[in-house]
Structures are given as structure tokens and as C-alpha cells.
Amino acid sequence: MKNLSFLFIFGISFFPLLCFSFDPETPTDRRVLVLLDDFSLKSSHSIFFNSLKSRGFDLDFKLADDPTLSLRRYGQYLYDALILFSPSTERFGGSLDLAAVLDFVDSGHDLIVAVDASASDLIKNIATECGVDFDEDSSAMVIDHKSYAISGTEGDHTLIASDDFIQSDVILGKTKIKAPVIFKGIAHSVNAANNLVLKVLSASPSAYSANPKSELSSPPLLTGSAISLVSVVQARNNARIMIAGSLDLFSNRLLRTAVQKAGSPDKYEKSGNEQFVTEISKWVFHERGHLKAVNLKHNKVGETDEPAIYRIKDDLKFSVKIYEWSGKSWETYVADDVQVQFYMMSPYVLKTLSTDGKGLYHASFKVPDVYGVFQFKVDYLRLGYTSLSLSKQIPVRPFRHNEYERFITTAFPYYGASFTTMAGFFIFSILYLYNK
Structure with missing residues (x-):
């Protein structure tokens, strides 16, 4: 009996650990796992991370190859969202793999994926499963000779200044983003057969995807407005995913830098990156919509x-x-x-x-x-x-037998026919029985 009592008390004290879960009805105070290639990203992207912390998110930073990585324990998910800032990772550590990430999303959890030119096949496969296809050329970047950001040294046409946003207040907020967003990264396209994917930030008609260090030997596969710079997905189970072709998009350097779009006289003291990534992260993490x-x-x-x-x-x-x-x-x-x-x-x-x-x-x-x-x-x-x-x-x-209307006016001819038939039969019977 003493042993049974001890087991009962131990079980009761351990039960809250087994029951840790997120109530989807109130999307706040959530735990987010952030996987990095290098811990230096914590400081180089600190503005974005501090924005999440100020909104009540508990961020858990780990290296992508950490051997202790796990999204589940005792059948329960330990995190409510996942941020992958580890584009060059060929293989996750611990029990985390492609299937585990997809199961995480299939269970209704949110995901942010940011890549750069070093994107591995693992990260690209995650994006493909979400309805987004990156350029097959691993050395290709988005190039635009018209809509580039003017910098101190003229000529970096891979530093894109884009203001082609999706027209949706619920995704990007009601406050209009006035300054262009600076983008430096790789191109992707959305799967035409997947109607759950939306382009949030698109390239201009003059953009194309190619290796900036070599001459074009053939026409680029991705050109113009078919290039998506940032896309989002809302799954049928309401899980939300953001896929960005630029890790620098979230960096402190681009969030606070001045920007001027080529061919435009308007110069902004601060790019639209901070407002863009803040507002879209609010949507991804169900703080809006x-x-x-x-x-x-x-x-x-x-x-x-x-x-x-x-x-x-x-x-x-x-x-x-x-x-x-x-x-x-x-x-x-x-x-x-x-x-x-x-x-x-x-x-x-x-x-x-x-x-x-x-x-x-x-x-x-x-x-x-x-x-x-x-x-x-x-x-x-x-x-x-x-x-x-x-x-x-x-x-x-249907109506019960005693709920139907009695003696319907339109049925009077039928009523008359019935009574006439009965009267005729009665008269015929009298005459037949008593007439000699």
C-alpha cells in the first residue's frame, strides 16, 4: 500500500509536465524554437528577436545540429512555433528531420523559414513540401537592374528595393509600409497547383534569377513578377508558414539602413524591413487574423x-x-x-x-x-x-396526421364526389333490395 501511495503521489506531481500544451483558442505566451547556423545570428538579428520577446514569446535558441533537438516529449509538443534561420544545415540534430518538421506543421503549429545563397537541399525540400520551389541553380540570386537599392557604391544590383506588397490589411497591418523593403537573396516561385500559397513580396517585372558572377549562357528560368521574394501559406488546419528567400531581410543592418530605390527621388532614412517583418510575423504567429x-x-x-x-x-x-x-x-x-x-x-x-x-x-x-x-x-x-x-x-x-389542415377549399370537388358516390350507392342499394 505504501508503494502504491508513493506511485500515486509521484504520478500526480508529474502529471502537469505530461499535460503541457498550448490552447489554440488564446494564441499568446507561446514557446518558439529558433534554430541557427551560428549563435552570432542572435546579435546580428537581435531587433527581430527582441520584437518577438516584447510581444510575449519565449524564444529558445539552439544550433541546428544540436544532438538534443526534439519537438516532442511524452507525446506532447514542446514548442508552438519554429523559426529556421539555418539555411546551410544539411541535417538537423537529435530527432529532428524533414518528416518531424512537416508533422509539426500538420499538427497546427507555425513555421518561419529564411534562406540565402547557401540554402541546403534539406531546407529547400521543406519549402517544396509547403508549396514553394526555389531556383535549382544554387549560385543564382535575384538581380534587378532597375529596382535596386542605391548604396554608397553604385552597382550592387542584387540588393533589391521592392515595394510590391500584397494588398491585405490583415496580413501586413492597416498601417501602410511606405519605404521599400531591401532584399538580398534567392528567388522562389509558388506552386500554381497549390492555392494555399500567397506571394507577399514580389519582384519587379525587370528582375531575374541568375548567377551575378557569370554571364548568362541561356535565358533565366525565373523572371519578372513570377519571382516571389517572400511567400506565406495558411494550411487547411490553420497552421501558418512564412518562407523568405533572404536571411538578411531580418538582419539589423537592413532593418535600420537608409534606402533609396533606383529611379526614384524619394529617400527614406529607414527601410521598410522592420515594419514588414514585424507585421508579417504577427500574422504568422496568429496575433492577427x-x-x-x-x-x-x-x-x-x-x-x-x-x-x-x-x-x-x-x-x-x-x-x-x-x-x-x-x-x-x-x-x-x-x-x-x-x-x-x-x-x-x-x-x-x-x-x-x-x-x-x-x-x-x-x-x-x-x-x-x-x-x-x-x-x-x-x-x-x-x-x-x-x-x-x-x-x-x-x-x-413531416407533419403529423393531426397537423394537416382539414377541409381544404381547393379539395371541395373531391369531397363532393366522395359524398355523391356514397349517396348514390345508398340509393342504389335501397332500390335494388326493395324494388320488385
């Missing part, structure tokens, strides 16, 4: 309790509350494109929900004249926002 739906309700009009079954042609009311995470608290989400389906094999009713401006969405409609097992379905997909997929099942019955 993260939705949740609560209090899905339905009831008959004039009643408050939710019924167990509806009857055909009942008037019903449907409502749901939707909130958006602001980075610190849940705020009401206001939109005019949220719809509900009353669904059985196919939608019999499709209704746009009205909103009161305080997060409550509602609609009223009549149950169709079809009985069976229906579902209330809300499938909400909007660029930059986490998808909402809600459903609630409810049966619909």
Missing part, C-alpha cells in the same frame, strides 16, 4: 430553447458569435460575408448572416418542405483569416 466562433444557437421564432427536432415549414432563427484575436484580447469581428447553410446532401437554404456590429451574426428562415437529417453549416474562408468550419445536426420531421 485569428478567428473563433462561439455560442452557435438555433431555435424556433418566438421561443428561446433549442428544440431537439424541427417540423417542415417551421420558422427558425440561427445565431453565432465570431471574435478576432487582437494580440492581447478577443475583439468583435465585423464582416458582411458570413453565411449559413441548412444542408442535407446539398444546401437547401443559403443565407447571409446579419450582424449587430458586436460580434453576433444571425438570420431567420423557414425550414424547407423536405424532411430528413439536416445540418447548420458555417464554412467561412477569407483571405488572411483563419478558416471557420462549424456544423450542428438537427432532424426535420
Whole structure:
């Protein structure tokens, strides 16, 4: 008995360690694993890392070849996001490999990948699995002879100044990025068959991908606006991924340097890099564009309790509350494109929900004249926002035998025919029986 008591007490004290997990309903105070090629990146990219820390993230810095690396322990993930600033790593240490990274994302966790000209096949394969293909030429870089950043020494056309941003307030914030973003790195293209990938920062039409130290012997494979400098992915499980072709994009040097785009008279004391990487990291880590739906309700009009079954042609009311995470608290989400389906094999009713401006969405409609097992379905997909997929099942019955209307006016001819037939049969019977 003493041994059993000891095991019980030990198990209770150890249980919280086994149950460490992140509640996806409140995306804050999360642990992030940062894998580096060299610890010097902690100081050379400190502005970006300090920005994450100031927003409540707990960063765990490790070398990519650390033999103790592990994303899971006792069946639970130890981290909620992963940052790969280790482009030259040919093989991760510990139990981490390509499959482990993909499983991490498949479990709903977030990922940032930044590469440079030394990108290894391992890192490129991770990007390929996420719907992004880097240039096959390992020595190629993005070159632009028109949209380059003017520096003290004229002529580095691999130092791109790009301002071709995605037009989305939820991804890049409502404050417009005025200064161009400085980019020095390699090109990638998005997989046309993958509709989950978005180009966030694109190259100009005059850009191309080639080796800057050699002459072109054949036309480059990637040219113009087909080149993506930074792309993002939102998976169907709402995991978010950012893939950048430049590790220097996050560096202190480019975050604080002055910038002037070739051919433009405007000169900025500070590049748009800091605002860009800060705002896009807020989106990747669900500090913006993260939705949740609560209090899905339905009831008959004039009643408050939710019924167990509806009857055909009942008037019903449907409502749901939707909130958006602001980075610190849940705020009401206001939109005019949220719809509900009353669904059985196919939608019999499709209704746009009205909103009161305080997060409550509602609609009223009549149950169709079809009985069976229906579902209330809300499938909400909007660029930059986490998808909402809600459903609630409810049966619909026909009228009972005593609920049908009696003596319908349009049926009077049939009633008359029936009574006339009975009267005729009665008269015929009397005449047949008693007439000699």
C-alpha cells in the first residue's frame, strides 16, 4: 500500500509536465524554437528577436545540429512555433528531420523559414513540401537592374528595393509600409497547383534569377513578377508558414539602413524591413487574423430553447458569435460575408448572416418542405483569416396526421364526389333490395 501511495503521489506531481500544451483558442505566451547556423545570428538579428520577446514569446535558441533537438516529449509538443534561420544545415540534430518538421506543421503549429545563397537541399525540400520551389541553380540570386537599392557604391544590383506588397490589411497591418523593403537573396516561385500559397513580396517585372558572377549562357528560368521574394501559406488546419528567400531581410543592418530605390527621388532614412517583418510575423504567429466562433444557437421564432427536432415549414432563427484575436484580447469581428447553410446532401437554404456590429451574426428562415437529417453549416474562408468550419445536426420531421389542415377549399370537388358516390350507392342499394 505504501508503494502504491508513493506511485500515486509521484504520478500526480508529474502529471502537469505530461499535460503541457498550448490552447489554440488564446494564441499568446507561446514557446518558439529558433534554430541557427551560428549563435552570432542572435546579435546580428537581435531587433527581430527582441520584437518577438516584447510581444510575449519565449524564444529558445539552439544550433541546428544540436544532438538534443526534439519537438516532442511524452507525446506532447514542446514548442508552438519554429523559426529556421539555418539555411546551410544539411541535417538537423537529435530527432529532428524533414518528416518531424512537416508533422509539426500538420499538427497546427507555425513555421518561419529564411534562406540565402547557401540554402541546403534539406531546407529547400521543406519549402517544396509547403508549396514553394526555389531556383535549382544554387549560385543564382535575384538581380534587378532597375529596382535596386542605391548604396554608397553604385552597382550592387542584387540588393533589391521592392515595394510590391500584397494588398491585405490583415496580413501586413492597416498601417501602410511606405519605404521599400531591401532584399538580398534567392528567388522562389509558388506552386500554381497549390492555392494555399500567397506571394507577399514580389519582384519587379525587370528582375531575374541568375548567377551575378557569370554571364548568362541561356535565358533565366525565373523572371519578372513570377519571382516571389517572400511567400506565406495558411494550411487547411490553420497552421501558418512564412518562407523568405533572404536571411538578411531580418538582419539589423537592413532593418535600420537608409534606402533609396533606383529611379526614384524619394529617400527614406529607414527601410521598410522592420515594419514588414514585424507585421508579417504577427500574422504568422496568429496575433492577427485569428478567428473563433462561439455560442452557435438555433431555435424556433418566438421561443428561446433549442428544440431537439424541427417540423417542415417551421420558422427558425440561427445565431453565432465570431471574435478576432487582437494580440492581447478577443475583439468583435465585423464582416458582411458570413453565411449559413441548412444542408442535407446539398444546401437547401443559403443565407447571409446579419450582424449587430458586436460580434453576433444571425438570420431567420423557414425550414424547407423536405424532411430528413439536416445540418447548420458555417464554412467561412477569407483571405488572411483563419478558416471557420462549424456544423450542428438537427432532424426535420413531416407533419403529423393531426397537423394537416382539414377541409381544404381547393379539395371541395373531391369531397363532393366522395359524398355523391356514397349517396348514390345508398340509393342504389335501397332500390335494388326493395324494388320488385
